[in-house]
Amino acid sequence: MVLQFLFTGLTNGILYAMVAFGFNIIFSATEIFNFAQGEFVMLGGMLAITFNQILQLPMIVSLLVAVLVVAAIGGLIERLAISPVATASFVTLIIITFGVAIFLRGAAMFAWGKNPYALPAFSGEKPLSIFGAVITTQVLWIFGIALVLFGVLTFFFTKTIYGKAMLACNYNRDAARLVGIPARWMVTFSFILSGGLGALGGVIIAPISMMFYGQGLMIGIKGFVAAGVGGIGSPAGALVGGLILGVAEAFGAGFISSGYKDAMSMIILILVLCFKPTGLFRIGSE
Amino acid sequence: MRKRDLIFVILLGVIIFAIPSFVKNNYYMSILVFFGINTSMAIGLCLLLGYSGQISLAHAGFFGIGAYSSGILTVKFGLPPLLGVAVGIILTIMVALTIGIPTLRLRGHYLAMATLCAGEVLFICFKEMDSLTGGPSGLPGIPPFGIGSFVLTKPVQYYYLAWILALMILCFSLNLVNTRVGRALLSFRYKPLGSEEGALSVGVNVVQYRIKIFVLSTVYCALAGNVYAHFMSFVSPENFDMHFSTLLIIMIVVGGMGNIWGAVWGAGVMTYLPELLMAFKDFDILIYGVLLIGILVLMPEGMYGAFVQSLRRFAVKRQGVFDLKKGFRK
Numbered sequence: 001m002v003l004q005f006l007f008t009g010l011t012n013g014i015l016y017a018m019v020a021f022g023f024n025i026i027f028s029a030t031e032i033f034n035f036a037q038g039e040f041v042m043l044g045g046m047l048a049i050t051f052n053q054i055l056q057l058p059m060i061v062s063l064l065v066a067v068l069v070v071a072a073i074g075g076l077i078e079r080l081a082i083s084p085v086a087t088a089s090f091v092t093l094i095i096i097t098f099g100v101a102i103f104l105r106g107a108a109m110f111a112w113g114k115n116p117y118a119l120p121a122f123s124g125e126k127p128l129s130i131f132g133a134v135i136t137t138q139v140l141w142i143f144g145i146a147l148v149l150f151g152v153l154t155f156f157f158t159k160t161i162y163g164k165a166m167l168a169c170n171y172n173r174d175a176a177r178l179v180g181i182p183a184r185w186m187v188t189f190s191f192i193l194s195g196g197l198g199a200l201g202g203v204i205i206a207p208i209s210m211m212f213y214g215q216g217l218m219i220g221i222k223g224f225v226a227a228g229v230g231g232i233g234s235p236a237g238a239l240v241g242g243l244i245l246g247v248a249e250a251f252g253a254g255f256i257s258s259g260y261k262d263a264m265s266m267i268i269l270i271l272v273l274c275f276k277p278t279g280l281f282r283i284g285s286e
Numbered sequence: 287m288r289k290r291d292l293i294f295v296i297l298l299g300v301i302i303f304a305i306p307s308f309v310k311n312n313y314y315m316s317i318l319v320f321f322g323i324n325t326s327m328a329i330g331l332c333l334l335l336g337y338s339g340q341i342s343l344a345h346a347g348f349f350g351i352g353a354y355s356s357g358i359l360t361v362k363f364g365l366p367p368l369l370g371v372a373v374g375i376i377l378t379i380m381v382a383l384t385i386g387i388p389t390l391r392l393r394g395h396y397l398a399m400a401t402l403c404a405g406e407v408l409f410i411c412f413k414e415m416d417s418l419t420g421g422p423s424g425l426p427g428i429p430p431f432g433i434g435s436f437v438l439t440k441p442v443q444y445y446y447l448a449w450i451l452a453l454m455i456l457c458f459s460l461n462l463v464n465t466r467v468g469r470a471l472l473s474f475r476y477k478p479l480g481s482e483e484g485a486l487s488v489g490v491n492v493v494q495y496r497i498k499i500f501v502l503s504t505v506y507c508a509l510a511g512n513v514y515a516h517f518m519s520f521v522s523p524e525n526f527d528m529h530f531s532t533l534l535i536i537m538i539v540v541g542g543m544g545n546i547w548g549a550v551w552g553a554g555v556m557t558y559l560p561e562l563l564m565a566f567k568d569f570d571i572l573i574y575g576v577l578l579i580g581i582l583v584l585m586p587e588g589m590y591g592a593f594v595q596s597l598r599r600f601a602v603k604r605q606g607v608f609d610l611k612k613g614f615r616k
Binding site: 033043079081084085088089090091092094095098099100102103104105106107109110114193217221224225228257259260262263265266267270271273274276277 | 308335339340341362384385388389392395398399400402403404406407410411413414471528532535539543568569570573574575576577578579582583586
């Protein structure tokens with residue numbers, strides 16, 4: 001029973017961590033909280049389902065196309081809605097991402113209606129049994145893909161010149177521009193990257209949780225909370241924050257009450273903000 | 287209060303007290319009551335967004351605290367409505383201080399994070415505390431507002447109540463921003479108009495002002511919530527969710543951040559627009575999204591700001607340019 005909760009929690013936690021990672025990428029480049037991050041997840045899932053179920057494309061093609069399309073949408077949003085007001089105040093930028101989120105939600109409702117859809121599992125529906133806990137094979141896919149992804153992203157940010165350039169923009173934008181980093185394009189690129197990342201999260205989670213137009217809101221909030229718990233801008237923090245939230249939620253729902261499940265993670269963040277506001281993994285204070 | 291503001295307040299007051307003799311329809315009357323309620327909240331949020339440069343996503347929740355404390359105390363405990371108002375204010379201040387003090391002490395935008403969570407937690411509490419709040423199906427049978435034997439029953443009476451509250455809040459806020467407090471707020475407002483370091487260096491206690499403004503704006507919401515609960519005689523959690531917090535923010539954006547009159551204007555537009563968009567059912571969010579992005583990208587100073595600017599441009603055209611040495615010239 002405990003193990004079952006743990007697996008459920010970790011699976012959700014991985015998704016939250018991926019959303020939190022997307023938040024961090026955009027925050028690192030621009031200091032914007034992108035409230036449309038959850039909508040990227042929803043769009044990724046919905047598009048993959050559409051390509052696979054309605055257009056009958058092979059699974060791997062639908063997944064890739066869905067991720068690419070959402071990445072493009074991310075870039076487009078930055079070009080159309082963020083970059084014209086790049087010098088505006090934080091409050092304005094945050095509200096614009098709100099507008100984007102509402103718009104994408106409305107557009108998804110327009111395109112797909114209000115019914116939830118499901119994607120078939122990547123490798124059959126037959127469940128596995130591990131130490132008495134029953135899990136679907138999809139869970140293994142989720143863990144595998146997420147681990148590879150975190151590895152690739154860590155490599156990207158610490159070893160490649162593009163990743164380092166993005167981090168440089170975060171540390172000091174003007175200095176980054178002085179050494180020839182195109183800071184404006186780095187912002188666009190961060191939206192593309194985090195759009196793709198969010199979509200990938202949606203794609204791999206779609207087989208185990210139904211997707212519908214309004215799902216992005218809660219996923220986005222949870223991912224945001226995960227980023228806050230771990231420390232905004234910290235990659236390790238995103239992963240640990242996401243997993244803590246997922247597990248806390250699963251156990252909270254199992255042992256306390258399912259009605260308060262969503263409140264668990266919120267209360268954790270409020271506590272973290274009260275006692276260590278910079279998050280668990282961000283050293284120093286602002 | 288500046289002289290111009292005073293004239294506008296008196297003008298608004300006259301219009302408000304003249305309206306009931308023209309509008310007899312209960313539907314329009316109730317829209318005007320909501321306009322008054324929303325105005326109170328929008329002014330509070332305007333102070334927070336425009337003057338202290340912080341954003342709150344929990345204002346619908348604070349509105350809910352006001353509404354539910356009125357509802358619960360009168361329905362479940364049979365206490366007089368005024369006590370509900372008092373309890374609503376006290377509870378709101380307590381919640382606001384709990385999340386405001388730790389997060390507003392820091393640089394950066396931790397209040398946005400904390401209020402996002404607080405708003406959700408409040409919404410979940412309204413939904414799950416069945417025995418007190420009536421759960422997801424809501425709390426019916428809230429008695430009308432009254433003091434002693436004087437009880438408000440007709441919509442027009444609530445119209446006066448909502449608007450007297452709104453006018454009081456308007457006067458108080460207009461006074462506030464034109465005093466030492468208001469100038470202090472402007473001094474640390476986001477760049478390029480002010481800077482936190484500059485404000486600190488001349489002895490402005492930035493943190494304390496931020497916390498005070500946040501608490502003040504939540505109290506406005508709680509008061510509006512009290513009026514709402516007694517007017518509707520029914521409250522349910524759906525009225526206090528994220529969607530409503532977003533709607534409040536849209537009011538400020540439509541009106542223009544940093545202008546209290548803009549908040550009044552925004553509240554008016556956003557009270558009537560949902561009624562117009564009824565025909566679109568749930569697709570109204572698509573329109574709200576476009577509205578938010580469009581206004582912020584095309585006219586960041588909001589509809590009211592754009593209106594004021596065009597008036598100014600018109601005046602310049604008619605009277606010529608103002609020159610420091612020579613005065614006006616063509």
